[in-house]
Structures are given as structure tokens and as C-alpha cells.
Amino acid sequence: MKKIWQIFTSPKLAVALLVLITAFSVLGTLIPQNAHDVYYALRYGNRLARLMRWLQLDRIYTSWTLGIPLLLLAVNLVCCTARRWSWRLQRFGFVCTHLSVVLILVGAFIHGQGHVSGFLELSEGQSVSEFQLSERGKIRYVELPFTVKLLEFSVERYPERLALLVYEVYDRRVKPRRFVPVGKVPSDWYDLGEGQRLRIVKFTSSPAGDIAQVEVESSNGVEEAQLERRGDGVARPARLQDGHTGLVLAFQEGPDKEYLSRIEIREEGRAVTTADIRVNHPLHYRGWNLYQYSYYPDHPWTTVLEVSRDPGLWVLYTGFALLAIGVCFIFYVKPFLRRASSQ
Amino acid sequence: MNTILINIAFGGCLVCALGFLFNAFWPRKPIRAFFLIVLSLTIAAIVAAMIWRWVKAGHPPLVSVYETLVLLAATIMLSVFVLEVVKPIRGVSAVGSFLGLIALAGASFWADATIKPLMPALKSNWLTVHVLVYFVSYGALAVGFGVSLLHLGRSLLTTGETDGADASGDLARLAYRIVAFAFPFLTLGLITGSIWAKQAWGSYWSWDPKETWSLITWLLYLIYLHLPVMVPGLRRGGGASPRRTSLFLSAAQVIAFAALVFTFLGMRYLPSAAESLHVY
Numbered sequence: 001m002k003k004i005w006q007i008f009t010s011p012k013l014a015v016a017l018l019v020l021i022t023a024f025s026v027l028g029t030l031i032p033q034n035a036h037d038v039y040y041a042l043r044y045g046n047r048l049a050r051l052m053r054w055l056q057l058d059r060i061y062t063s064w065t066l067g068i069p070l071l072l073l074a075v076n077l078v079c080c081t082a083r084r085w086s087w088r089l090q091r092f093g094f095v096c097t098h099l100s101v102v103l104i105l106v107g108a109f110i111h112g113q114g115h116v117s118g119f120l121e122l123s124e125g126q127s128v129s130e131f132q133l134s135e136r137g138k139i140r141y142v143e144l145p146f147t148v149k150l151l152e153f154s155v156e157r158y159p160e161r162l163a164l165l166v167y168e169v170y171d172r173r174v175k176p177r178r179f180v181p182v183g184k185v186p187s188d189w190y191d192l193g194e195g196q197r198l199r200i201v202k203f204t205s206s207p208a209g210d211i212a213q214v215e216v217e218s219s220n221g222v223e224e225a226q227l228e229r230r231g232d233g234v235a236r237p238a239r240l241q242d243g244h245t246g247l248v249l250a251f252q253e254g255p256d257k258e259y260l261s262r263i264e265i266r267e268e269g270r271a272v273t274t275a276d277i278r279v280n281h282p283l284h285y286r287g288w289n290l291y292q293y294s295y296y297p298d299h300p301w302t303t304v305l306e307v308s309r310d311p312g313l314w315v316l317y318t319g320f321a322l323l324a325i326g327v328c329f330i331f332y333v334k335p336f337l338r339r340a341s342s343q
Numbered sequence: 344m345n346t347i348l349i350n351i352a353f354g355g356c357l358v359c360a361l362g363f364l365f366n367a368f369w370p371r372k373p374i375r376a377f378f379l380i381v382l383s384l385t386i387a388a389i390v391a392a393m394i395w396r397w398v399k400a401g402h403p404p405l406v407s408v409y410e411t412l413v414l415l416a417a418t419i420m421l422s423v424f425v426l427e428v429v430k431p432i433r434g435v436s437a438v439g440s441f442l443g444l445i446a447l448a449g450a451s452f453w454a455d456a457t458i459k460p461l462m463p464a465l466k467s468n469w470l471t472v473h474v475l476v477y478f479v480s481y482g483a484l485a486v487g488f489g490v491s492l493l494h495l496g497r498s499l500l501t502t503g504e505t506d507g508a509d510a511s512g513d514l515a516r517l518a519y520r521i522v523a524f525a526f527p528f529l530t531l532g533l534i535t536g537s538i539w540a541k542q543a544w545g546s547y548w549s550w551d552p553k554e555t556w557s558l559i560t561w562l563l564y565l566i567y568l569h570l571p572v573m574v575p576g577l578r579r580g581g582g583a584s585p586r587r588t589s590l591f592l593s594a595a596q597v598i599a600f601a602a603l604v605f606t607f608l609g610m611r612y613l614p615s616a617a618e619s620l621h622v623y
Binding site: 012019021181187255278289292320 | 454455456463466527538543545546547548556569570572615
């Protein structure tokens with residue numbers, strides 16, 4: 001028993017666990033996560049894929065392989081803190097930071113167990129009181145204790161900007177393939193698909209017009225083209241040697257500046273409140289959080305809201321606050337206290 | 344105007360790097376004072392460039408790779424200045440200025456300087472807090488990395504526990520103290536990022552590659568800070584810290600800084616980058 005206590009109160013165990021957690025975190029970014037079993041078998045071979053599945057490296061962040069070191073770390077931190085517990089002011093930072101990490105882990109666990117998150121698609125004028133939830137590939141609907149009605153959805157865009165439009169011509173029909181932004185010159189290489197990539201090597205702009213020189217690399221070699229767009233808006237496109245890829249300087253629709261859902265919360269058939277939900281400005285109502293998630297560009301009157309309930313969040317945030325206070329105390333306050341006590 | 348100011352700063356970094364190197368071999372107070380003035384003017388030029396860009400863009404210049412590299416150069420040079428005033432050690436300011444020069448070179452020759460419009464997720468007061476806090480730590484940690492490199496270099500050139508090795512131990516301790524200063528900022532960066540992610544995307548942590556690598560960087564520096572507890576000798580050893588211990592610590596810091604650079608600039612090379620919300 002004493003031996004186990006010694007192991008669990010050892011900072012060496014903490015560091016060993018931190019190294020293990022770091023290594024698993026790195027692996028999670030190198031191995032594509034949550035892909036189909038066939039993908040791993042094809043990429044890593046059957047034997048390695050089986051081992052990876054057993055170690056749950058295909059879903060590492062929810063796996064027992066990461067969960068066990070995290071659990072051991074929490075136990076280790078509690079034991080370390082208990083062993084070195086002191087009411088002296090100089091120990092405040094140590095106690096605060098170590099317990100804060102335990103609080104963060106507990107908060108994350110509670111959140112992971114009780115967290116509910118899904119999506120709500122709403123068109124203007126539509127009311128719903130349930131949202132869609134995806135769990136292990138299955139879709140289910142969760143009832144809300146209130147009704148959400150979309151009064152209005154609006155998208156504000158930045159002004160359109162000059163870009164290089166790559167398009168395809170088949171049977172006299174023109175189909176846009178992608179826009180390449182005009183910015184840094186020479187630009188990075190942009191993948192056009194079909195084994196082609198493009199970069200802008202020179203760009204000049206004047207009131208008379210814009211001129212771009214581009215290089216397109218394919219299996220046939222490197223091809224150069226010059227594109228012009230006159231000040232009066234007339235553009236001269238270029239056709240590549242493959243015969244069906246065209247390039248032209250054109251104005252691209254500006255990126256999203258803001259999108260906003262004006263909603264009404266209704267309970268028992270009557271309006272309780274109205275609110276504007278934007279990115280970074282969620283609505284918190286009766287324990288539920290509504291976030292502006294996305295919208296469909298082809299259906300600009302339909303919004304996608306994310307709905308979530310987050311138990312354990314306050315535990316987590318308390319952990320964050322204690323961690324910030326503790327770390328600042330250890331590295332900024334404690335050295336002064338130590339110096340003062342030694343004087 | 345932005346280019347002129349950045350070019351002035353670039354020249355300033357170069358002059359500081361060479362000047363402090365010269366001062367390391369020929370220490371004279373007036374020379375040091377002169378290069379401290381050049382260093383101050385360099386910082387002023389970078390800050391002026393950032394303010395000019397802020398006015399032109401209409402939002403804090405903390406969004407694109409170009410803008411953050413310029414900010415990194417500013418925080419590196421600021422860290423060099425503070426270190427040169429508070430704890431001048433030969434060669435440290437030269438290495439720090441050289442790192443500032445690399446950051447500015449990256450901004451000038453590699454990054455896209457076009458002013459990009461602010462996407463909805465970045466329209467938050469958290470942007471300024473989160474990025475500034477992170478880059479204060481990045482700047483200091485870059486200088487810490489420079490000090491560790493200097494320590495490794497000097498240790499390889501000197502053998503045994505000679506005077507040179509003692510000075511080298513000072514460098515290891517200085518590098519440790521720099522990390523100790525920067526770590527709370529790194530922690531605050533991680534925390535503010537998490538709170539902001541919750542507000543913007545509804546999830547405080549989604550194991551996005553950038554989030555994961557910022558955690559990895561934090562963990563590596565946390566491990567580094569715990570190493571003296573495990574390997575006694577550096578913290579209480581005074582000038583006679585064992586050579587191998589201090590070398591080990593400096594090597595650990597170099598690894599941690601490599602993770603930091605990858606977190607900052609390497610996300611696009613990860614297989615999971617396509618799904619990342621942080622690759623703009």
C-alpha cells in the first residue's frame with residue numbers, strides 16, 4: 001500500500017503520464033480519425049489496422065488508451081497535492097494549479113457524459129421545438145422545452161473582389177471550376193484537380209486594367225498564359241492546351257461579413273422573447289445554448305443553428321480560472337514571496 | 344508605407360543582430376547603449392507598421408500569417424529589449440535579434456501581405472486578447488529557444504566544468520526563467536482560445552489540429568518546467584549545475600519550441616488540416 005502511495009505521489013509519474021498524453025495527442029493528428037475500417041486496412045495493412053482498432057487509435061480522443069492516462073493523471077495530481085498540502089501562502093500556487101487540472105478533467109468528463117449537441121434547420125417563418133442529433137451515425141430528434149421561430153435570416157457580404165476564375169468548356173457549356181485569389185505574387189500553387197495546378201507569377205493593376213501572368217503545371221509540362229481585364233470591365237480569357245480549361249480574371253462574390261438569425265422563443269403558444277443570434281453572439285435560454293452555425297448559400301432564407309446543453313461547463317471554467325490564477329501565482333508572485341522571506 | 348516601415352524594422356533587426364554580436368566580443372557600454380537605441384527604434388517601426396495596417400484594415404492586424412509574423416517579430420524584439428536591460432548576458436541579444444529578423448523575413452518573403460477581410464468567427468474582442476497573450480508568450484519563448492541554442496553551442500565548444508561551462512549553466516537557468524515568465528501567457532492563450540471557441544462554435548474543445556497542437560506545445564513546456572523537480576541540480580545547484588543536466592534541459596526546450604513553431608505554421612501539412620477550423 002505504501003509503495004502504491006509512493007508511486008501515485010511521485011512527480012515522475014505525472015511527467016511520465018504527461019509524456020504519454022502528449023504522444024497520443026500527436027498520434028491523433030497524424031492518423032486520420034473516425035474513418036471507415038476499410039480505409040485503415042488499405043492504408044496501414046490488415047495487421048496494423050487491427051492493432052490500431054484494438055488500441056482505438058482511429059478515435060483516439062475518446063479512447064481508453066487516452067482515457068486511462070488522463071484518469072491516472074487526475075489521481076496522481078490529487079495524491080501529489082494531498083501529500084504536499086500546506087496552508088502556507090507559498091504553497092497556494094502549487095495547490096491551485098494541481099487541483100485546477102483535476103477540476104478541468106472532472107468538468108470535461110461531466111460535460112462529455114451529459115453534453116447534448118445538435119442542429120436546428122429553420123426557414124423564415126418556420127417554428128420548431130425539436131432538433132436533430134447525430135449519435136454514432138444514427139439520427140434522432142430531441143424535444144426542446146420551448147419553440148424556436150425564425151423571423152428573419154440575413155447575410156451581409158464584403159464587396160466582391162478580383163480573382164482568377166478557372167472554368168471548363170464542354171459542348172459550348174461553361175462550368176466554373178474554382179476561383180484562385182489574386183494576392184501574393186508569385187502565389188502559392190493552387191490545385192485545380194485533374195492533375196493540374198496553377199500559380200500567379202505576375203500581377204499588375206492600373207486604372208487602364210489588370211494583367212495577370214500564370215503558370216499551369218500538368219503532366220504535359222508547364223504552360224504559361226496571360227490574362228487581361230480592361231478598365232471598362234472587358235476581360236480577355238485564355239484557353240489551355242487541353243482545349244477545355246479556360247482562365248479569366250473575374251469578380252468573385254465577397255466572403256461572408258456577418259450572418260444573423262432573428263428568432264422568437266415561444267412557450268405555450270405565446271412569444272416570450274426575441275433575439276438576434278450571430279457568430280460569437282449565442283443565445284442562452286433555460287439551460288440551452290443556441291449558436292449561429294451555418295446556412296445554405298443556395299437557400300439564403302434557411303439558417304442552421306447549433307443547439308447544445310453543457311452540464312459541467314461551470315466546473316471546467318472554474319478549473320480554467322484556478323489554473324490561470326495558480327500559474328500566475330507560481331511564476332510571478334511566489335518568487336517575490338520567496339525573496340521577501342529570505343531577506 | 345507599411346512596406347517602408349517593415350523594411351526599416353528589417354534593417355533594424357539586422358543591425359541589432361550584428362551589433363550585439365560585435366558587442367559580445369568587444370563589450371563596451373556606449374556601443375551597447377547605441378544598439379539599445381537601435382533596438383527601441385526597430386520595435387517602434389514594427390508597432391507603427393501594425394498601427395498603420397490596423398487603421399487601413401479596420402480591424403486589429405492579428406489575423407493572417409503575415410500579420411502574426413510581424414507581431415511575433417515585435418514581441419521577440421520586445422523580449423530582447425527587456426532581457427538586455429534586466430539581465431544582459433553576452434550573445435543573447437544577438438541571437439534574439441536574429442530570430443526577430445527571421446520572423447520579419449518570413450513575413451516579407453513568404454507570407455501573403457494582402458489585407459484579408461475579417462470572417463464572422465474572428466469578429467470578437469477575444470481575438471485581440473487571445474492572439475496578443477499567445478504572441479507575448481511566443482516572443483519570449485523564441486528568445487528562450489535562442490538562449491538554449493546558445494547554451495548548447497557554448498557547451499559543445501567548451502568541455503568540463505570550466506568557467507565557460509559555468510557561464511553556460513547561467514544560460515540554461517536564464518532559458519528556464521524565460522519559459523517560467525512565458526508559461527502563464529501560454530496558459531492564458533490556451534484558456535482564452537477555449538472560451539472563445541465555445542462562444543463562436545459552441546464547443547470549447549473539438550480536438551481540431553490547431554487546438555490539439557497548442558495543447559501539445561503547452562504540455563511540452565509543462566514537462567520542461569517539471570524537469571528540474573525530477574532532475575535535481577539545476578534549480579538549487581547555483582553556478583555548479585551539472586553540465587549534462589543543463590544540456591538536457593536546453594535540448595528539451597529546443598524540442599518544445601519546435602512544437603510551438605509547428606503549431607503556429609505547420610497545420611496545413613497535417614492530414615487532418617482539411618477539416619480544421621483554424622486553417623484560414
